[in-house]
Amino acid sequence: MSKTTVEYVAKRITFHTDLPFIEVTARLERALNKPNAGPAVFRLIDHAETKDELDTGLRAIVDGHEFIYFTELVHHRWLRLYAGSEESPNPGPSPNFSIPRAVVYTFGNPPIGQTILRRDVAAGLHVPPRMMVLEDLSRDAPGPADGRGAGTRIIYEDPAAMFPVPGAPGGEVDGEERRIAELLSGKLERFVRALLAAEA
Numbered sequence: 001m002s003k004t005t006v007e008y009v010a011k012r013i014t015f016h017t018d019l020p021f022i023e024v025t026a027r028l029e030r031a032l033n034k035p036n037a038g039p040a041v042f043r044l045i046d047h048a049e050t051k052d053e054l055d056t057g058l059r060a061i062v063d064g065h066e067f068i069y070f071t072e073l074v075h076h077r078w079l080r081l082y083a084g085s086e087e088s089p090n091p092g093p094s095p096n097f098s099i100p101r102a103v104v105y106t107f108g109n110p111p112i113g114q115t116i117l118r119r120d121v122a123a124g125l126h127v128p129p130r131m132m133v134l135e136d137l138s139r140d141a142p143g144p145a146d147g148r149g150a151g152t153r154i155i156y157e158d159p160a161a162m163f164p165v166p167g168a169p170g171g172e173v174d175g176e177e178r179r180i181a182e183l184l185s186g187k188l189e190r191f192v193r194a195l196l197a198a199e200a
Helices: 021-031 039-047 051-062 075-083 110-119 121-125 175-195
Strands: 012-017 068-074 102-108 130-135 152-157
Touching: 012 175, 021 130, 021 152, 021 175, 039 051, 039 068, 051 110, 068 075, 075 102, 102 110, 110 121, 110 175, 152 175
Parallel strands: none
Antiparallel strands: 012 152, 068 102, 102 130, 130 152
């Protein structure tokens, strides 16, 4: 048995908007074509037998969208159970204790994803990417003084920092993988900015 450790620096990106959480999640799910993606993607992957069949199926699911929905994890639901309340955003006796709504979406662009994974399968630790939509209840956020309605945060790890990792300590980063990761990073930022455009 052997162990190898490669250090790299991640970069977390956060966008803040005055839009309410429910508006941001609705916009994101429309932009990711959620109603037609998700389980359909996994069924296609399970049953496709040729590249042409896979490509045809993906084109139908993508349907002009830049990224498509895979799955989601609703953190606030189970966290509120631990806190003693499924319904209230402020469970517990302390008025300063709150659990904001938080959903992590897994999504992707399969044509870009496959180009990365074919060069470095270990990049599958971060492909497809994930994005958290977090209700902002912080006291120092823009919004009312009590923190309510302070808006929403979109948080994700920058692909340009996560994917191009050397295969061994002191190794070189694959230049083409870096280029693709930077391309994805730019597409992802433009996607978020378009999503939050025309804020209410």
